[in-house]
Amino acid sequence: MRALRSPVVAAVAVAAALTVVSGCAAKSDSKGGKGVIEVAASDNACELSADTFPAGHVRFAVQNKGSKVTEVYVYAPGDRIVTERENIGPGTSAEITAEIKPGHYEVACKPGMKGDGIRQKLTADGKGADAKRDPRLDAAVAAYRTYVQQEADRTLPAAQKFADAVRAGDVAEAKKTYALSRVGWERTEPVAESFGDIDPKVDVRADGLEDGQKWTGWHRLEKSLWQEKKISADDKKLAAQLIDDLKDWQKRVGTADITPTSMANGAKELLDEVATGKVTGEEERYSHTDLVDFQGNVEGAQKAYDLLKPVVSKNDPELTKELDRQFKEIHARLDDHRDKGSADGFVSYDTVGKEARKKLSDSVNALAEPLSKLAAAVAVTK
Structure with a gap:
């Protein structure tokens, strides 16, 4: 979800000193x-x-x-x-x-x-990327493309339950189904965002609106359900529009341009989403269902990594060891906040204290640093 975010400095240091030069060739x-x-x-x-x-x-x-x-x-x-x-x-x-x-x-x-x-x-x-690409990377791209389509296909029934509850005026049921309707989107967000026009319709927050843009999508409905505590006639129309926009995403996701490096960069983008929206509590500021989104982002990042891992483990075995360790750690931190009695499986994020949030943030930063090296490891040719 693209929105104005607070400064979070977790950038990757460039290996050598950079000097901007003029020129017409790279x-x-x-x-x-x-x-x-x-x-x-x-x-x-x-x-x-x-x-x-x-x-x-x-x-x-x-x-x-x-x-x-x-x-x-x-x-x-x-x-x-x-x-x-x-x-x-x-x-x-x-x-x-x-x-x-x-x-x-x-x-x-x-x-x-x-x-x-x-x-x-x-x-x-020129002619494009290296001709001698490891066939395992082609297999990873094919498997990831299938995964992304499956997540889009699974999202529509879940989102339909949410939209039906909104259109029926059932606040309690809409709250119950809200977070679960977003899981597939959160797992594959970078691919959805690559189209440019879908994300602003379905996942924008109030502070991410451009001048003159009408606020639509999940978070506008989230505000109605949790802050306004009622469903308006306009909300019912927005629920129908959300389904139309998600169907557009479902139809187009198979045409996304996916490469091994875009998978790797997408995994890092998902961790950036966690760092700048979920850990801070800004993403789900009304419902406090941030931990569901958090898990979805982490699962999506790990899926991309797992598919690329056979090649990365050959090119940079130390990186795979560190990523395996950090993914295990971040899942453990999420497990600290499970709630079997809730509809979505997690405690409300407004009940997570400052120290616990810091632990979550530290885990995110510890994973983001090695994850930022994944694309370079994938691009290595031997």
Whole structure:
């Protein structure tokens, strides 16, 4: 869910000092000639070291030279998200490894993490990614595509129960089914968000609305159920619209452009979602069902990792050991807050104290750091 977020500095340090240079071709690194584009983001500029680069695996090395938290997106035509990195704090750096097909793109730096961003055009030329890709990565992509479609298919019946309760004016039943209707979405959120237009319709919070945007989707209904404690005629219309928008997502999810690096980056994005919305309690500020979303994000991240693990364990065995350990740890922290008597299996997040929230946050940060290295490990060719 894309919304204005508080600064959370968990960015990945760039391995070498970065100097923004002018030029019309991407620099090459020392490992097989893969491109690196340096991005200097500030409060009023987005400078690239190149406007053309070889298609295939490319690293975007980002420095935030501004005073605001920023995020960087790479868009294909139609504002389809190819890759992204959020929550890059002032004075910090981040590195994004992605597989880019030949074509025309835009890089957007978004100071304050709102709006369309400051954009620069760039072109990927050539034939594309390394021809000798490990066949296990192709299998991982195929399996992940199946997983994403299955989650979308499973979401619709759960969301329909929620929408039916809203349309019937049944506040109690709508509350009971609300969090469970969101699980599949939370597990696969980066793929859903890649389309650009669906997420703002179904999962935006009030503080993420653009000027003139009507508030629709889950969180508008959440506010009605928990804060206003009633269901209006407009809410019933919004419930019907939510189902229509989710059906659109279900239909389109099979067309998503999925690569091994997008799977890896998506896993990191899911942890960013936890750090900036779930742990803080901002995501489900009315219902306090944040732990359900938290679990969904972690499960989705682990699914992507598990599918990529056969290759990553070969390329970086120490990374797999650390990721295995940290996933186990974060599940243990979630288990501390189970409640078998609740409809969704967790305690209400407003009952989780400051110290317990810190433990959850520490677990998220401990997992996010090695997870940020997953895409680079996937991109290694031997």
